[in-house]
Amino acid sequence: MSRTLRRSCTACYKYKHSCDLRTPRCSRCIKRNVPCVYANQPLTVSDDSGSTIAPNYSTALTSYRFPGLDPFDSYPQTRLPRERVQRLIHSFLHKIAFQYYPLDLSATTNPFLISWWPLALGDPALFHVSLQTACLDEELLAQKGFQASEILMTDSVSLLRRKIEDQSLAVQDGTMNSVITLAAIEFGKGNVDIAGMHVNGVKKLVTLRGGITAVRQTSPLTARMISWVSMLVMGHPQFDTQDDAGIGDGIPSTPEYQYASSTDTLEDGVVDFVxxxxxNVEYSVRDVFIRLRNVFQRARHIPFPPTHLHDLTCFVIHRLLLSAPSYSTEPNSQTPPSIPSCITECVRYATIIYMFIIHGPTYYSHAVILHTMVMRFVQHLKLLDLAPHVHSSLDVWFVAIGMVASTGTDPAHYQWFLERARMVAGALNLRSWSDATNKVKSVLWFDIPQGDAIFRPHLDAIFSDATDISVHRLDLAVCVSSSSAREGLSRIAQLSDAYT
Known part of the structure; x- marks a missing residue:
């Protein structure tokens, strides 16, 4: 028997009933008191769960052979040729799912495979949106236009409008997943207004669900993606954070952060900047910085799950941006800023940038917001120079982060950070990249496999006369050019009423 992507149990599939996918038995099979056989084993169920698994079906994508798709199996229809749809399905399952969520490269645990895709097979809107992500990737590589993805976009919006008109369908995970993904797609195309409308729409749906905390309790992937992508698209947080005890509706921290001390900073000995x-650093920023530093120190000895890194990054960036003063540039100000305010803002933005660096792009490129953070960081470092201060390891950490974050995106900023790094190295009598590395790691450092590879070329550059240096480039994920702007304008009218 050929392989199948069918998600429902055999009984529900046979009688064309909707299956709720419960394990070990779905509710319909329990009611009828019949065996509940799943063609594809739910990947979150253990072997002793009691569910019956149909033989000879492999659930591991590594052993899945795409051409064997069951011709009698059903998935939502599209206007694209069947062969093209099957190719896009293959691309989504084997490539896009891991690009969107690189924190989990296992086919048996990646949430886009075990949570998102089963929803998409039963939700035409989400299915179209999912294919669209794969289609855009394919069309970007081919450089022959975006005809197929525009067909999918038009149909995605049409299908979503129908769902949103029914409140019971509007608050489904599949609906919210579709809306936030469309926001990212439109933002990548340069259709900022449409992207913002999608974000505002999904926020209304979250409110209908009882808040982001309520969504997270039942749908962690949906809540994580909405909170993260909405911030990337809008350039600032769209949801509040919970307090340090985990109370309130908002983005939660992690157990490691909650248990970390906010006062003890000397676990690895006295350092020069403590x-x-x-x-000089205000409490709202100092508390986050110290807790984070202690979390990272403990993570050297205790395993730190990838999902915890994502949750911690999302929480920390939200917390720091929400507590930031209203951003404004005052280049003509005659009054030099105070040391505490300058240091506070430098630590704030350096910490935000560092979290983006170690986290990497997830769901969608963070290049735009990262560039904004770098510009603010540069401004506050320049203001800091207006008042005398003694250089320390903190300054080495500042310039190292700035060099990494501006790589490949802003040559002017990179050169500015490089010159500043050489000045700081001279002031501290640093002789080699290893001297600089020790300073950086003494401030705030999280051990990730590629950590040294990311920072080493930049620290080498400080002590080199070379001007063209091969470096590890950060998040340069491709954004779709705004070649479809005209099509985007026609969608504004469709969307303006959909979320009201």
């Missing part, structure tokens, strides 16, 4: 931070 008292300076304690005396």
């Amino acid at each position: 008292h300076f931070v304690n005396d």
